[in-house]
Amino acid sequence: MPASTKEEVNVSPNVAVAPPQPERVPDPCQVVIFGASGDLTKRKLLPALYHLQQSNLLPQDFAVVGVARRDLSATFAPDMQDGILKGGGVDNNDPKLKPFVDRIKYFATNFDDDAGFEKLKSYLADLDKELGTRGNRLFYLAVAPEFFADIIQRLGKHGMTQNTGDSWVRVIIEKPFGTDLDSARKLNADIQSVLGENQIFRIDHYLGKETVQNILVFRFGNGIFEPIWNRNYIDHVEITAAESIGIEGRGPFYEAAGATRDVLQNHVMEVLSFVAMEPPDSFAADAVRAEKLKVWRAIEPIPVENTSRGQYGPGQVDGQDVIGYRQEDRVNPESQTETFAALRLEIENWRWAGVPFYLRAGKRLAKRVTEVTIVFKNPPLHLFKGNTSDDKVEPNVISMRIQPDEGIALRFGAKVPGPTTNVRQVNMNFSYAQAFGKSSANGYERLLLDAMLGDGTLFAEGEGVEATWALFTPILEAWKKQGMNFPNYAAGSWGPQASCDLLEREGRQWSSL
C-alpha cells in the first residue's frame, strides 16, 4: 500500500468460510439516547441499531428512546427512519423496518430540568411494562461534553443508575473525554461518584472498526508475525490518520479541539496500544485493558522537540481549490489551532526499547488514509548490491490499512524475471472487500452491541484515558506558550516540513509520501 511500491501481487483470497460464531443477543432493554435530535443519532446510531436488528442481534423486547430539548414527538420516529434508509443496506419494503420504527420513542426535556428527569423515569418505567424491557437501560450520551457529568449526576439523583440484580444500567459516553489531564480526572471523578466503572462505556468508534480489531487477530491469531514483532526485527512504526476534508463547517468545535485532541490523543493512541501491547491472557475486558494501560504508561514523556504541528493554508485537494483554515466559517482569522500534529515517541519496555513510533494526524492532507506501517530492519548483508535500481536495500514493510481500502499489505523484494538478478519491491495484498465482501458496519454496531452485552473490551477505561492525557497535556501546554507562524502547510500536501524532519534527522521518511 505505500505509494512507492512498484509492483503489486494480489494474494488470491482463498478464504475458508469460518464457522459462524454463536450469536450473542442482549437482554431485553431500552437504548435511551440523550441529544437524540443531533447529527450523530440520525447518521450513525439509528442505522447501526437497525443493522443489528437486520442481523437478529437485538432482543425481541427492545425500544429506542430519544431525549432532547425540543418537542419532536411527532417527527422523531419518521426522521430516524429516514436516517436508517439513507444509511444504506435497507429499503422501505424491508419487513423488519416498520416493527423497528414502531419501537422508536421520544421524550422532550431540558438536561437541567429535575422535574423532566422525574417524568422521564416514569415514562421509561411505563415503557418497560408496555414492551417488556425489564428495567434494563443503555443510556447513550450523544451530547456536547459539558453535559456528560451533569446528565449522569441527574440520572443518579433521580434513581436511574442502580444495577438492581434483576436489571442493569450502563452509560455510553461520547468523545472527547476531557480536554487535558485535569479535566479528564475531574470527569472521571464526577461520573464515578454515580456509576461503577463496569457501568461506564467511553466510546472510541475506532475500536469498533473491523480493521482495528483485526490488528489483534493478525498479531495473536497467527503464528508467524509475533516472533518478529519486536525491537530485534522492527526498525520503526508509523501511524498515520490523514483526512483530505477540512473542518466541514464545525468551526467552533474544531477551534477548541485541534488535531491532537480530536484524533491523536484518542483514536491514534488506541491504535498504538493494539500494535504495541503484550498478548493478554484472555480477550476479556480487564485483561485487554490492563495490557493497553501498560503500553501507555511505558511511553517516555515526549519532548516538545519531538513534536510538530501545522495549520493548513489555501491549496488544492483532488484538483479543487480550497480555502485555508483561517478562512473557514466561524474560525478566528488569527487562530493558533493546529489542524495537523505529528510526534515521535518511544515505549520503554523489553519489546520496544529503542524503536521509534512516529504518529501523525491532520486535515486537508494529500489523501484520506488511516494506516499503520511496520518497517522492518534490513538483512545483515546486502548480497544484491548493484542489482536494485538505486543500489539500496529496501526494508520489508507491513502496512495495515484501517481506512479506506481496508486491508493488509506485505512489501518485499523480488527478482525481476530475466537473465540478470534485478531486485524490485512488490506488494502482497490482502483486501477486506475482495476476501469478505463489503461490510456495512460503521463501528457503532459492534460497540452498541457490546455495551448492551456488558462487554467493555473495546471501550476506553478511566485510567487509560488519564494515561494518554498525561502524555499529551505537557505538549499542548508547551505549544500554547510558544505560538506558531501559521499557516505552515498548503491544503493538499502532507503537512509541514517539520513533520518530515522528525524522521529525516534519523535517516528515515514517512512511508506514504
Ligand SMILES: NC(=O)c1ccc[n+]([C@@H]2O[C@H](COP(=O)([O-])OP(=O)(O)OC[C@H]3O[C@@H](n4cnc5c(N)ncnc54)[C@H](OP(=O)(O)O)[C@@H]3O)[C@@H](O)[C@H]2O)c1
Ligand atoms: N456528529 C458526529 O459524527 C460525531 C462523531 C463523533 C463524536 N461525536 C460526539 O457526539 C456528541 C453529539 O454530537 P452531535 O453532532 O450529534 O451533536 P449536536 O448535533 O450538536 O446535537 C446536540 C444535541 O444535544 C441536545 N441539547 C443541547 N443542549 C440541550 C439541553 N440543554 N437540554 C436538552 N437537550 C440539549 C440538542 O437538542 P435540541 O435539538 O432539542 O436542542 C441535540 O439533540 C458530541 O459529544 C460529539 O463530539 C459526534
